[in-house]
Amino acid sequence: MEEAKIRKVDAIVIGGSAGSLEVILAIVAALPASTKTIIIIIVHRKNDAESLLENLIKSRTSLRVREVEDKDPLRYSTIYIAPPDYHLLFESRKEFSLDMTAKVQYSRPSIDVSFESAATIFKDSLAGLLLSGANADGTAGLISIASNGGIVLVQDPSSAEVDYMPQHALANAKVDFVVTANDLPAFIASICK
Amino acid sequence: MRGLNKHIIGDEELEQLLNELFLTHGYDFTNYAQASLRRRVNRLFIVDRISSFAELFYKVKTDKHYVTHLVEELTVNVTEMFRDPHVYKILREKIIPVLATHPVIRIWHAGCSTGEEVYSMAILLDEANLLHKSLLYATDVNPSVIENIRKGVFPLHHMKQYSENYIQSGGKRDFSSYYTAKYDWAIFDQKFKARMIPATHNLVSDRSFNEFQVIFCRNVLIYFDKDLQNKVLDLFDESLEKLGYLVLGSKENIRFSPIVSKYGQTDPHEKIWRKLKSEK
Numbered sequence: 445m446e447e448a449k450i451r452k453v454d455a456i457v458i459g460g461s462a463g464s465l466e467v468i469l470a471i472v473a474a475l476p477a478s479t480k481t482i483i484i485i486i487v488h489r490k491n492d493a494e495s496l497l498e499n500l501i502k503s504r505t506s507l508r509v510r511e512v513e514d515k516d517p518l519r520y521s522t523i524y525i526a527p528p529d530y531h532l533l534f535e536s537r538k539e540f541s542l543d544m545t546a547k548v549q550y551s552r553p554s555i556d557v558s559f560e561s562a563a564t565i566f567k568d569s570l571a572g573l574l575l576s577g578a579n580a581d582g583t584a585g586l587i588s589i590a591s592n593g594g595i596v597l598v599q600d601p602s603s604a605e606v607d608y609m610p611q612h613a614l615a616n617a618k619v620d621f622v623v624t625a626n627d628l629p630a631f632i633a634s635i636c637k
Numbered sequence: 638m639r640g641l642n643k644h645i646i647g648d649e650e651l652e653q654l655l656n657e658l659f660l661t662h663g664y665d666f667t668n669y670a671q672a673s674l675r676r677r678v679n680r681l682f683i684v685d686r687i688s689s690f691a692e693l694f695y696k697v698k699t700d701k702h703y704v705t706h707l708v709e710e711l712t713v714n715v716t717e718m719f720r721d722p723h724v725y726k727i728l729r730e731k732i733i734p735v736l737a738t739h740p741v742i743r744i745w746h747a748g749c750s751t752g753e754e755v756y757s758m759a760i761l762l763d764e765a766n767l768l769h770k771s772l773l774y775a776t777d778v779n780p781s782v783i784e785n786i787r788k789g790v791f792p793l794h795h796m797k798q799y800s801e802n803y804i805q806s807g808g809k810r811d812f813s814s815y816y817t818a819k820y821d822w823a824i825f826d827q828k829f830k831a832r833m834i835p836a837t838h839n840l841v842s843d844r845s846f847n848e849f850q851v852i853f854c855r856n857v858l859i860y861f862d863k864d865l866q867n868k869v870l871d872l873f874d875e876s877l878e879k880l881g882y883l884v885l886g887s888k889e890n891i892r893f894s895p896i897v898s899k900y901g902q903t904d905p906h907e908k909i910w911r912k913l914k915s916e917k
């Protein structure tokens with residue numbers, strides 16, 4: 445864990461599952477209104493027609509919030525949410541795309557799929573954060589982010605509601621920073637442009 | 638770890654593969670959205686235990702059966718009955734009553750995969766007593782999925798989920814009354830397929846073949862880049878009657894296409910557009 449790794453990035457992908465909602469809301473609430481960095485949130489959830497997650501996040505931030513639709517452009521100062529029941533991919537630094545292929549790690553959206561895609565597009569200007577959850581999704585994605593030069597962050601399992609997902613990542617991936625739930629909001633804000 | 642020893646196809650390799658598929662076999666994937674296409678090609682190395690690009694390329698050049706398999710892998714055939722029940726609720730409540738006024742109802746399901754969407758619509762039409770005067774054109778680029786529509790047979794273990802979707806779409810009957818269970822299969826009532834016209838049709842290269850009151854094209858455009866999306870939306874525009882409906886997947890949109898000016902969205906939350914004008 446070298447200090448040198450701390451730097452500001454263009455995009456941050458955040459993956460979470462069971463028990464991750466409170467942390468996500470705390471993180472978005474702490475982002476300054478001047479934040480430029482693109483935040484992309486991938487959480488496992490039921491297919492709800494009412495965009496509950498989008499509305500919850502909107503209630504905590506003044507940044508733009510958008511549940512992604514196919515071929516949406518990426519914009520600075522925006523928080524994007526992966527839509528339920530699709531995998532979220534990056535065509536380029538400027539364009540999203542969606543994919544309805546089979547579930548990965550029992551999940552669609554899968555954190556691995558989005559992390560791997562983001563890693564190949566954003567390279568070292570990316571940070572990936574894996575939060576609380578009860579499955580192994582996200583670990584392969586973090587490995588991919590690491591091998592493309594990005595920053596790898598994992599929620600401290602002892603501070604996670606469900607520690608399996610961060611634990612699994614720590615056991616298998618090269619992780620740059622392990623951060624407690626309490627410290628995450630400030631940490632994420634500090635690597636945002 | 639899974640993430641490490643994957644083969645990742647390079648840009649030039651992908652181009653070479655797509656060229657070969659087109660020049661030798663006539664399948665044109667060049668305007669498919671790259672990120673998803675890449676994922677599926679990379680997956681081939683794992684599921685088919687292929688160790689190098691040269692090996693993959695050789696198989697594509699020499700093995701017809703492998704090409705059939707590859708096309709199946711590259712075209713994503715995941716589907717469901719009454720997927721997004723709220724869409725079928727709108728069809729039931731708002732659109733089918735409008736269709737009822739036509740002497741013949743022509744519907745096109747473009748990229749319908751194994752037919753779950755077509756059977757869902759046929760059930761709605763049946764419940765409105767309109768099935769006898771409806772024709773459902775069911776097309777897909779992948780010939781093997783078309784075969785399934787002709788059979789009308791679906792895995793039994795999905796029926797619980799489909800029945801829940803059906804009820805959420807406003808269905809009042811017992812969903813199991815539409816099929817007979819045999820071993821692991823649900824065999825759907827013959828009356829449905831009697832009104833279906835299954836055919837292979839490639840949205841990239843084939844033309845408009847009729848005029849319709851409704852065109853479904855759900856979760857197909859996501860696999861295309863914007864240029865191809867626009868081309869296909871023009872094809873739909875050409876194939877849709879005035880006041881006809883275009884039904885896309887819940888995360889797809891016509892807003893990047895020039896046809897948008899001729900269409901009105903029926904409900905701000907639903908991806909259903911109505912053709913208001915015939916001329917540009």
Ligand SMILES: C[S@@+](CC[C@H](N)C(=O)[O-])C[C@H]1O[C@@H](n2cnc3c(N)ncnc32)[C@H](O)[C@@H]1O
Pocket residue numbers: 544712713714715716717720747748749750751754776777778779782838839840841854855856857860886
């Ligand atoms: C994910 S499925 C969608 C099935 C169904 N419409 C649904 O939403 O549940 C996508 C389908 O598009 C078909 N497809 C892909 N490229 C196509 C093309 N060029 N022309 C026609 N169909 C195509 C695939 O074969 C596949 O069956």
